[in-house]
Amino acid sequence: MILYDTFQIRQRLQLWFSGPNPFWRRFPMSQPILLDVRPLQPVERHQKIFEAWNALPVGGALRLVNDHEPKPLYYQFQAERPGEFEWRSITCGPERWEVEIRRIGPPRPREPEIAGSDVRPDWAKRAPDLEVDxxxxxxxxxxxxxKIMQAVSQCGPEGVLLLRAIFEPKPLYNILRARGFESxxxxxxxxxxxxxxxxxxxPPGAPSPGISPAPQTHTLDVRGLEPPEPMxxxxxxxxxxxxxxxxxxxxFREPVPLYSxxxxxxxxxxIMKLEEGLYRLRIRRKK
Structure with a gap:
């Protein structure tokens, strides 16, 4: 009986490894494509990276080699391609940085343009009071x-700030909207x-006379994120x-720079320290 079971197992293993439909074809492992952008000029790098990324199938990956931590690239992926990628750090400097960026979802359709959004408002036609490039x-x-937030703090009532960037800074819209800015x-x-x-x-949501909706508690866990992502x-x-x-x-720490x-x-x-490396921060609008 034991010999019979062993023979059956050997047959099954042979089919798994060398049959017409072996397991490794059913579960393909895509090797990352190596992309070393260090020889390129900084202005050329993001374009080259996204050209390679756009050609990747779902499950494919880029192994990116750079001469600095590619944190701005990560922000750009977050802003423009949420849900499409998985980011894994491999080598963290000081002279060589490597990350693996794997496609976990198909490209998301572009958001439709809002009617009239291409019409420049009058306030955006005048020379800005501050410019940050x-x-x-x-x-x-x-x-x-x-640098951006320092300029924001210098912008007075009705003041206009012009920001120049290499990608659309979508996370910044909500941050400045909370301070009463339109864009x-x-x-x-x-x-x-x-x-x-x-x-x-x-700012939108600021206290106003009348009946207020029932209070809610929103939760956010920023442990494991690198600065300035928590802020x-x-x-x-x-x-x-x-x-x-x-x-x-x-x-994971007391966020002192956030307070201002x-x-x-x-x-x-x-702020309450629960234990070493664990803090609970409660934020509410001033009355």
Whole structure:
């Protein structure tokens, strides 16, 4: 009986490995395509990367080699291709950075253009009061968030800020909307976006007379994210808060740099250390 079972097992194994439909054909393992962009000029790199990415089938992957941490590229994937990719760091500097970017979903259809969105408002026709150009920062892998927020803090009532970037900074819309800014976007070349922001007045969701909806508690866990991603995610959630709502954030450290941004946007906060490496932050609108 034992010999018979062994013979059956051998037959099955032979079919699995060398039959007409072996298991490795049913579960193909796609090897990443190596793409070393270090010899290219910074201005050429993102275009080359996305050309290679657009040619990938679902399940395919790029193994990207760069001379700096490709954090701005990660933000661009988040903004333009959510749900399409999986990002895995392999080598983290200081001279060589490698990441694997795997396609886990098909390309998402482009969002339809909103009627009238191409009409430049009058306030975006005048010369901006401030201009911040972060295109070269992004190409060189530098983090531009601090520079942008510094300019935002200098923008007075009715002031206009012009931001130049190599991709549409979608996460920034919610962040500045929470501070009372409206925006208008213009695209030039593939890697040249102009976004006009105007400090228009009271932020949406700010307290107003009348009946308020029932308060809600929104939760957000930013543990495991690298700076400034926790701050960006927290600030982008602020416009969703109603007058009595609370945003409860689970964090791995006390986010001291965030506090001034909350203050300027009209929010208060409470922080509690639960244990080492675990903090609970509660954010609500000021009354």
């Amino acid at each position: 972060v295109r070269e920062d992004l190409r060189q892998g530098k983090e531009p968030f601090g 208008w976007t213009e695209r030039g070349a593939e890697d040249d976006w102009k976004v006009y922001f105007r400090k228009a007045g009271t 960006v995610m927290i600030l982008s959630k602020l416009p969703e808060l109603g007058p009595e709502d609370v945003l409860e954030v689970t964090h 941004h909350l203050e300027e946007a009209g929010f208060s906060h409470e």
